[in-house]
Amino acid sequence: MTSVARRLGFVARQLAQWTVLLAVALLTVLIVLPVAALGAVLVRVGRWIAAAVSPPPRSTAASKTAAADTTITVGFFHPYCNAGGGGERVLWCAVQAVRELLPAAIRARTASSSSSTPSDSAQVVRITPAQLPDEHIQFVFLRSRPWVEAAPYPFLTLLGQSLGSLVLGYEALFASLASPAVRPDVFLDTMGFAFVLPLFRWLLRCKVGCYVHYPTISTDMIARVRDRTAAHNNSALVARYPLLSHGKLAYYRGFALLYSLVGSCAELVMVNSSWTRGHVAQLWHLDRQPVFRLGDELLAATETAAFEKHAHAAATASSTGGTTRSGKSYNTEPAAGSSTSSSTSSSSSDPTQRLRLLYASPDSRQDAFAPVFERLNKALHANAIVLYPPCNTTLLRAFPLQSRSASPATIVSVAQFRPEKDHALQVRALAEALRLQPQLRGKVRLALVGSCRHADDQARVDSLRKLAHELGVEHEVELLVGVSHEVLRAQLAGAVGGMHTMWNEHFGIGVVEYMAAGAVAIAHHSGGPLMDIVTPFRGQPTGYLATTKEEYAQAILALLAMKDSERHAMQERARASVSSRFSDEVFACGFAEAVATLVCAHR
Numbered sequence: 225m226t227s228v229a230r231r232l233g234f235v236a237r238q239l240a241q242w243t244v245l246l247a248v249a250l251l252t253v254l255i256v257l258p259v260a261a262l263g264a265v266l267v268r269v270g271r272w273i274a275a276a277v278s279p280p281p282r283s284t285a286a287s288k289t290a291a292a293d294t295t296i297t298v299g300f301f302h303p304y305c306n307a308g309g310g311g312e313r314v315l316w317c318a319v320q321a322v323r324e325l326l327p328a329a330i331r332a333r334t335a336s337s338s339s340s341t342p343s344d345s346a347q348v349v350r351i352t353p354a355q356l357p358d359e360h361i362q363f364v365f366l367r368s369r370p371w372v373e374a375a376p377y378p379f380l381t382l383l384g385q386s387l388g389s390l391v392l393g394y395e396a397l398f399a400s401l402a403s404p405a406v407r408p409d410v411f412l413d414t415m416g417f418a419f420v421l422p423l424f425r426w427l428l429r430c431k432v433g434c435y436v437h438y439p440t441i442s443t444d445m446i447a448r449v450r451d452r453t454a455a456h457n458n459s460a461l462v463a464r465y466p467l468l469s470h471g472k473l474a475y476y477r478g479f480a481l482l483y484s485l486v487g488s489c490a491e492l493v494m495v496n497s498s499w500t501r502g503h504v505a506q507l508w509h510l511d512r513q514p515v516f517r518l519g520d521e522l523l524a525a526t527e528t529a530a531f532e533k534h535a536h537a538a539a540t541a542s543s544t545g546g547t548t549r550s551g552k553s554y555n556t557e558p559a560a561g562s563s564t565s566s567s568t569s570s571s572s573s574d575p576t577q578r579l580r581l582l583y584a585s586p587d588s589r590q591d592a593f594a595p596v597f598e599r600l601n602k603a604l605h606a607n608a609i610v611l612y613p614p615c616n617t618t619l620l621r622a623f624p625l626q627s628r629s630a631s632p633a634t635i636v637s638v639a640q641f642r643p644e645k646d647h648a649l650q651v652r653a654l655a656e657a658l659r660l661q662p663q664l665r666g667k668v669r670l671a672l673v674g675s676c677r678h679a680d681d682q683a684r685v686d687s688l689r690k691l692a693h694e695l696g697v698e699h700e701v702e703l704l705v706g707v708s709h710e711v712l713r714a715q716l717a718g719a720v721g722g723m724h725t726m727w728n729e730h731f732g733i734g735v736v737e738y739m740a741a742g743a744v745a746i747a748h749h750s751g752g753p754l755m756d757i758v759t760p761f762r763g764q765p766t767g768y769l770a771t772t773k774e775e776y777a778q779a780i781l782a783l784l785a786m787k788d789s790e791r792h793a794m795q796e797r798a799r800a801s802v803s804s805r806f807s808d809e810v811f812a813c814g815f816a817e818a819v820a821t822l823v824c825a826h827r
Contacts, residue, residue, distance in 0.1 A: 241376060245387040251421070252390060269432040283607050296330075297433045299400070299408025299430070301633070302415045303369050303392060309731055310613065311437055314496075315414050317614040317808055318435070318815050319361065325816035329825055338620075353658060362406050364399045368392050382440060383478055386419045394419030397427060410823060416440060419482075423488040431822050433492030435611070438730040441480050442503045449473045484508050492822040493608040494518075494815070497731040498755040501608045516603045517610040518818060519810040521596045526578040531593075557573065579813050600821050607819055614811040615733055615742035621803055623717040624794050632669040632700075633784055636719040636743060638712065638734050639726070641674045641705070646725040647688055653723075653776030655695035661781060665700065668784060670723070671715050673704045686797065719743040720791065721783050724753060725776070732757055736806050739766065739798035744791065746779045748769060757802070763814070766798040 302315045370376065370392045377384030390433075400407040411430040412420060416437060425432040445457055452469045454460040463470045487493075487508035495501045500513055505512050525531055582593065603609055635654075639645040645723070654670045676682045685705055692701040704711065716722075722738030724747040731752040738745045739757070745767035747753035759768040768779035783791070 232459040242384075245384065247389070248390050248394070251389050273811040284383050289419055296409045297405075297407060298326070298410045298412065298819070299406070299424075301393075301396065301411065301413045301417065301420060301424075303366055303417075304415065305363075307353055311415065314435060314437070314613050314811075317811055318414060320577075321812035322819065325359075325812055326819055326823075329816045329820035364396060364406055366392055366399075368395045368396050379477040380475070381497050383475075386440065386479075386482070387820065389419045393417070393423045396420070398425055400428060408818065412819070415590055418486045418490070421486055425489045425491070431825075432490055433819065434490050434649075435494045435496070436500055436608075437496050439483070439503045439507060441476060441483055441507070442728075444475070444503075445504060446476045446480065449476055480507060491825070492604060492818060494611045494818055495608050496611070496613045497752040498610055498761055499728065499751045500730045501610050504608050508547070511603075511607045511633045515610060516599060516607055517612075518596075518600065518814040519610075519612055519805060521599065522579055522582070522593070522813055522817070523804060523810065525593050525596050526581075531578070531581075533573075536761070538675055553714075562686050579809060582813060597821070599826075600817065604825060606769070610756075611811060611814045611818065613731060613733065613739075614808040615734065615736045615802070615806040616808055617803055617806065618715065619713075620737055620740035620742075621799055625792050628718060628720050628742070630718075631667050633667065633721075634669050634671055634715065634719045635721040635723055635740075635746070635780065635783075636671045636673060636715045637725075638673045638716070638737065639721045639724070641676055641684045641688075643684065644726055645674075646727065647672055647674075647684070648691055649725040649773060649776065650723050651688060651692050651695065651697065651701055652772075652773045653780065654700060655697045656773050656777035657780040658697060658700065660777060664781075664784065665722070666699060668780070670697075670701045671704060672701065673707060673712055673715055673717070675706050716741040716743060721780070724775070725746055727751070729753065735767075736802050739802045742799060744768070744783055745795055745798065746776060746783065749775075757806075758798075759801070762796040764794075764797055766794065766801050809818075 235245060246757070247744055283464075284469070298313060300319065302312070305312060305315055317601075361698065361715050368391050371388030372385050373388075374381055374385060376388075407428065408424070408430050411421075411424040411428070412431050412434075416434075418440065421432050424430045433587065436827040448455050448458050449462070449469060452463045452466070458472070462472055467499055476652055487504070490508075492509070493504065493510065500514070501515065504510065506689050565630065600609070624729040637647065639647070641647065650670060650672070654668070657668075658665055672688065676685060681755040685703055688701075688703060692698045704715070716737065719741070720743065722735070722741075722743035722745050724732060724735050724738070726732075727748055728751040729748065732747065735745050735747045735753045735757050745758050747758050747769055749771045754769060760766065768782065770776040770779050786794075
């Protein structure tokens with residue numbers, strides 16, 4: 225009876241939960257959004273009539289000053305802001321970019337526009353003050369977060385979590401209405417809850433943007449269900465029976481349609497990789513070509529002759545207290561950790577320090593960066609902008625490249641023991657390499673470094689130990705679970721290679737860390753590693769890409785057979801490739817410029 229009662233209670237809870245979700249969804253679709261859309265139309269009609277019957281007010285210095293003093297509130301929607309993962313690192317680097325760089329980016333856009341009209345001047349906005357102290361960051365605590373967790377939805381999980389985000393979004397919306405101090409002018413979703421975007425665009429009339437780490441659903445997920453391929457997101461039971469596969473395929477396609485509708489509400493779409501961009505552009509019906517990599521565009525602009533002229537003007541402005549020929553003062557102080565005098569030198573070899581000069585002299589920077597900003601403006605509404613996530617590689621780049629040939633040579637793998645990471649492929653690849661060249665036994669070591677979230681992850685660790693024993697490589701495979709950062713750094717500092725086996729990883733920050741640390745990457749031939757990370761540098765390879773057990777084994781053998789000079793050259797190329805493109809500074813500058821474009825765009 226107890227078992228029956230538990231099952232009945234579970235069914236009752238599921239029915240009540242889905243009833244609430246469907247009620248919220250229907251209320252939103254049938255009443256809230258139509259009324260908001262009608263209100264927006266009436267407001268636009270009223271403005272058009274008012275403009276037609278009365279002349280525009282004359283622009284005065286006082287009105288321009290008042291417009292320039294408008295305070296902008298930027299809202300970040302990130303319910304798990306204290307989780308400590310990669311997504312939260314993006315969040316807090318974005319917050320820092322808003323605090324330190326966005327005010328100068330907005331002022332530079334408006335100050336350097338030579339074709340502005342009195343009506344344009346009304347759009348001039350800034351954040352007050354330029355360097356926001358902690359009291360200018362306010363948290364809105366949301367109590368309905370359990371609605372977006374996966375545990376309450378044992379089936380239809382994607383739909384349940386997405387509709388649950390509406391509940392969370394309404395709570396955030398009502399909190400904004402109740403307290404004008406936290407009502408955002410710009411709303412940015414950095415968590416991936418696209419279903420909340422229509423609420424803030426049409427109900428609060430915010431300018432809406434998002435940073436997408438990975439699409440909630442992808443065309444690859446749909447393809448696996450269609451092809452009846454078992455995977456971590458498509459159980460073997462569903463893949464086995466055609467009826468179940470057809471039902472899940474219809475569900476996925478219906479959800480993809482909903483996802484495209486809510487995603488189309490975003491006025492600014494930033495993504496973390498070319499792979500993510502391809503899927504988001506297809507699902508949200510954005511332009512597929514050309515790819516706009518904002519960080520790469522900004523870095524390339526610092527290598528032009530026009531930038532050298534801008535750098536000279538910036539140095540002059542800095543030496544005179546940040547005053548330009550227009551008579552306005554600008555905050556030219558670089559971010560924490562940057563030097564003031566050296567960072568304004570046009571001869572600086574560090575591209576990230578040169579990029580800081582974007583904010584030193586707004587009158588002259590248009591000459592150097594105008595082509596980039598023009599493409600950014602065009603990409604704002606019709607494209608998904610690729611902005612690589614922040615990667616702090618400074619410490620890793622300090623690891624020496626010598627003294628890594630000691631036996632046994634270490635190949636490291638750093639990843640949580642999650643099913644999609646496919647650690648078993650790494651063990652099988654090593655076993656295959658040793659089968660091909662048995663003389664390497666005892667001369668190579670695979671260190672699997674990671675953490676376990678729960679009992680299922682721990683079970684995977686146990687199964688990996690069992691697999692290594694079955695394949696006869698238990699002495700060459702070491703599992704380091706939940707180790708300290710000091711141990712992790714020591715493993716990276718001594719590794720000759722770094723292995724990655726996740727299929728279609730959206731970015732792959734672990735691969736970036738391998739390359740920065742001097743470990744030659746052996747990564748999966750898909751997703752972010754293929755399209756963005758393990759790419760040629762000045763025409764020369766920076767690592768290996770593989771798909772099958774045999775290809776990984778060949779890459780391992782090729783790496784171990786390299787001469788020290790050849791390996792050092794590849795390590796140097798890999799380190800140089802990632803150190804400029806993937807950094808906190810490039811992300812911060814790109815994020816500030818993208819949001820400034822959104823703020824200054826006409827409605």
